[in-house]
Amino acid sequence: MPAHLEALARHGIPPIDLVVVALYPFEATVAKPGVTPAEAIEQIDVGGPTMIRAAAKNHAAVAVVTDPSQYAGVLAELRAGGGALGDATRARLAQEAFRRTAQYDAAIAAWMRSPRAVPAAPAAPDELPHPLRLEAERALTLRYGENPHQAGAFYRTPGPAVGLGAMRQLHGPELGYNNLLDFSAALGLLLELEGPAAVVIKHTNPCGVALGPTVGSAMEKAKACDPVSIYGGIVGVNGTLDMAVVRALAGIFVEILFAPAYAPDALEELRRTKKKCRVFEVPCDRAALPQHLAEYRSVLGGLLAQSADLADLDEASLRTVSRRAPTPAEREALRFAWRVAKHAKSNAIVLTTRDQVVGVGAGQMNRVDSARIAVMRAHEVGLETRDTVCASDAFFPFRDGLDVVAEAGATAVIHPGGSLRDEEVIKAADERDMAMVLTGIRHFRH
Template structure:
C-alpha cells in the first residue's frame, strides 16, 4: 500500500482529498491540525509521531524533521542500495506529500508582533516540499488545493507519469521560493528600510500575451496578490503586452480623482486626452478634443460605467482598447461589430487600482528598485502661493488636474487644463521649454483655446522663459514643485504677467 503525508495550513477540501486517496488504496499520515480535522471527519489516518517514533516537541517547532519522514520521501526507488538501507533502518516509503505552508503573509497583515510573526515561519513544511520535489521521479508533491482533482485523476487513470510529477515539482519549488522571498523581503523592510542585499520580485502568471513589445519577443502577464485574477475581466479580444502597459498608464490617471467621472485617453503610454465632467459622455467628448488624431487606435480608461450612449459615441472612431469600471450589456452589444476592439473591465462601478507599494524598472544588467510614487491631494491643497495673484476655486481644480496628470506623464512634461479638461500636453522632451512649446503648437493645430488655463509641470521651471511663453498663451495659473535657484526670477515673471503661481515642494519625475 502506498502512503501519503498530508500536512496543510490551507485545509480547503483536504478531507475529501484524503477520502479519495484512501479509495485509491493510500494510507494517510498526518500532523497536528490536519490530523485533528481528518479524525473528526472520520478519516482513518496515522499521526506523525507514530511514524517518527518521537513526540512533536518545542511547541510544534519540531515534528516532521525526522529521518523516518525525510528518508521515506527521499530514498531512491531505482537504487537497490537505497532500498536495502531503507529496509535496514525501518524507513517506509512516502509516495505522496501534500503540504502548504504556515500563513506568513496573513500573519504580517494582521499583526506587528514579531514573536507571533517568527512563529509563523514554516520550517518543516518547506523541508518536506523540497524533499518531495527533489525526488519527483518517485514522489508526487502537492502544494496547491486546486491540484487535488488533477492528481486524483492522474492516479486513478494511470497518468501519474514522470512528466506529470515534474510539473508538480516545478510548482513546488516556485511555492517555496516565493515563500522564502516573502520572508526575506519582510525582514529587509522591517530592519533595512526595504533595501536589503537581495531584492525579490515574485509574480504569479496570469496569461501569456501573443508576444512582447514586438512579434519576435515572448511576453506574459504576472500579478501581485492575485490582483488581475480577482479584478480584471476580459470581455472582448486579447490583451497584448503593449495594451497592458498602456492600460496601466491610463487607469492610474483616470482613477487619480476618486469617484469623479474621469476619462483618460492614452497612446503609447502617454495621455493625449483627459477630462472630468458631470457625466462620462461629456467627459469623453471633452477628452477627445485635446488630440483626436493621437486618440485614433488609442486606449481609453473610463472611471465609471460605459453605457449605450457612450459606446455609440466611442464607436465613431477606431479605438484599440476600452477599460472601465464596468461595461454594461447594451454597450457590449454596440461594440460587438468592432472586430479589432478589445474590452476589459474591473467588474465594479469605478476603476480598481492595486496601489502597489513598490516600483522597479529593468536596466541593462539588473534593475532599479524604489518605493512607489504617490501623488496626494494634499500636495495641491497645501501648495504655497508665491505670487500676489490668487487662483479662484475653478482655477485650482484645473491646477489639481494638470498637476496629477503631469505627475503621471513622462518627463519632461507640461500639462495645460481648462474647465477640467486637458487642452494641451507636451511630454517626454529633453527640454521643458520644448515641452511647453510643443504642447501649445499642438493646441493651436487642434483649434483649442488655452487662455485662462492652468499649467502644471512635474518639476521646477529653471528659467522664466516657460512662464513668459505660458503668459503669452493666456495661462492664468501655474503649479510646479519649485526648488530652482532661479525661483525668485520665475516668481517675478509670474507677478509681471498677473499669474497665480503655486509651489508644491514635491517633484514627480516619471522616466
C-alpha cells in the same frame, strides 16, 4: 539510507514513491479583503512544505506533486508506464516543488512585511526590501513583447489583486505587451481623478483627460482634447460605462476600453460594434490600493526599485509666490492640471481648464519645447488656450517656457520650484499678472 530501509522492512511499510501535497491556501486567504492577522497565520502550512522538500530532495526515487494542474499528466504517465514515472518527469516535478515552496515562503514574508500583518506597527523608513526576492505567477502569455520579434508575458504579483492584477476581460482579442503598459498608465491616472472622469492614453502619455457631471460627458470632452491621437488609444472611465460613452466613441477604434462596471446594453453594443476592441472590467478605487506600493524596472545587469509615486497635493504646503494669488477657479484648475502632469513623460507641460485637458507637451529633452508642443497641439485641434492654467512636472529652469504658455493665454501656473532661477521665473509671472503656486514636489516620469 540502509538503516531507514531496514526500519521500513521491519515494520512492513513499503517505500513511498509518490507524494501529493496541497498546501494550505495562504495566498488566497491574504488576497481577501478584511482578512485578520489571526486568519492569515492559521493558513500558514508547516508540515506540507516539509513533506514537499523531503520528497523533492529524494526525486531520484520519489515523485512529488504540488499542483492540481499536474494531476492529469502524472496520471497519464503512470498508466502508460505501468505505475512508474520517468527520471526526467520526477526531476521536473522536483524543480516545480522547490519553486512552489519558495513561492509560498515569499508570499508569507511579503505579507509579514505589510502593515496588514501588524497594523499598529509604524512604517519602516526603508520601504524597499533587502534583499529583494520576487515571485510572481505568469497570468498571461502575450502575443509578443514590445515588438513582434520579442516574447512577452504578464506576471501577477502575490497578495490582494489590485490594478491590472484584478482586471477581467469581457470582450476582444488577446492582449499585447504595449497594451498593458498603456493600460497601466491609463488606470494610474484615472485613480488620481475625483468625480466622473475619462482618460485617453497613447504610448503611456495622456492625450485626453476630462471631468464631467457624468462619465459620458467626460468622455465627449476627453475625445475633443485630441481627436486624432485617440485612434488606437487606451480609453477608461471611472464609473459605469453606459450608452453615452459608447456613442461618444462611435466610429473610433480604440485598443482597450475599461471601466469598473458596464450597463448591459452598453456592453452588448460594444461586443456588436467593436470586434477588435479589448473590453475590460477593472476596479477604479484608489482607496483599495495598498499603502505601500513598489515599482520595479529592469536595467542592464540589475533591477531598479522605488516606492510608487502616490504623493498628492498637500494644500497646506502649497506656496503662492507671485504677486497675484490664484482665484478659486484657477486653484481648482491647477489641482487638475497637476494630477495630469504627474502622469505625463518628462519633460511635461499640461494646459487645462477646470475640467478638460487642452494641450499636452511630454517627453521632450527641454521644457520650452514641451511648452510649445502643448500650445501647438491645442491650437491644431481648435481648443482655446486663453484663460487656461499650466502645470509643469518639474521646475522651470529658465523663464522661456513660462513665456510660451503666458503668450498663449495661461493665467496661472503650478510647478515644484527649486530652480536657481526661481526669482527670474517668478518675476516673469508677475510681469504677465500670472498666479504662480509652488508645490515643493517633483513628479519626473521616465
